[in-house]
Amino acid sequence: MLSDVVAAVPVRPFAVMNAVGLVAFALVGATKAIREEFDLFGVTVVGLATAFAGGATRDVLVGRVPLVLRSFGEISLALLGVALAVCAHIVLDAADEHPATLVADAIGLAAFTTAGAIVATNVGVSGFGVVAVATINAVGGGALADLLLGRQPFVLFDDFYASCAVLGGVAYWLAASIGGSPGPAAALCASVTVCTRLLAVSLDWHLPTAQRLGRHWRRR
Template sequence: MTWEFLSIIGTIAFATSGAIIAMEEEYDLLGVYILGIVTAFGGGAIRNLLIGVPVSALWEQSIYISIAILVITIVFLFPSNLLKHWGKWGNFTDAIGLSAFAIQGALYAVKMALPLSAVVVAAVLTGCGGGIIRDLLAGRRPLVFREEVYAVWAILVGFALGSNLVSETWQLYILFAIITAFRVLSYTYNWKLPNKKLNVSR
């Protein structure tokens, strides 16, 4: 149930995120569906490639694909005047997707008995991969590559599960709430990672 819950939450959150950004960039109907689906499943596909799971395993999750299509349809048909509030709630939806998919990806690697490093990578790719692909296809600088704190939360998820600090179902739900809350706090209070700018003269 934990796996299914996280998969459904992550799918809804990222499908919504992809569809909204596609409409912001004035994509047509097909573009909205493609970007929504890629955002929801892109991270899982990349994760599968790197940890040795056939990418075709994604097609076995027909229920989640159906959920994504339904969510994208609802978002597309939603009144435009209400979608204007996306700027206020978009980051929150993205935070939910990041948290849910990071935990789901880490669980996937733990079940395969992979080492800690692989669990961390699986958490990061599943939690951030779809968003990276979404931003690139939308012609935006990927959120994960900016100086604000984003991928760090997925890394913490990987360490928590890969080190067996979190294993019980109730602990997973608490971790989901904590990671979502920290992501919300990080963009609300503009937490940033150190960065260094180079002025290269030519």
């Protein structure tokens, strides 16, 4: 699986993006758990779940032993994110809303979407499957973390966040379908995801609710 990704993309930039994402995701998850006054074990679990649950779900869906159980490096990065969250809690009010965290999180979102799209394509699923696995890889960790915290997953209502992963997954699938080689498709997927996410944060994009659509419709 790692070799799927390694074979498909220029390794250096992807590895950097993936590493940034692991630290950022673990930091964001651990910060949420700290706010709920979980103990250090709970904070670590929620941080690791945010960083790894998406990728582990991807691997289970395609029938493989999760990559994270077979490697040491990724864990160290996520534990670094948890440690940063605990340290930051002492000096900062909301480390997970710091601009640097938002940018790092967007980079991670792009890396995880791309990894999901590559693995899914190699397994030979449908176009919907590629987009679904890419999105689950990208936002599954954050969704599980919110469930562990006893909340509705923020990706379902809060923000233009999972939609960026969907757009990235669609871009990968389109590029791969028209016969593109995996490298450019991966670059396109990552670019679409990270750009739409940064735009969404800057311009405060939101998707409409059915209630708003209903009001629009009735007003006409």
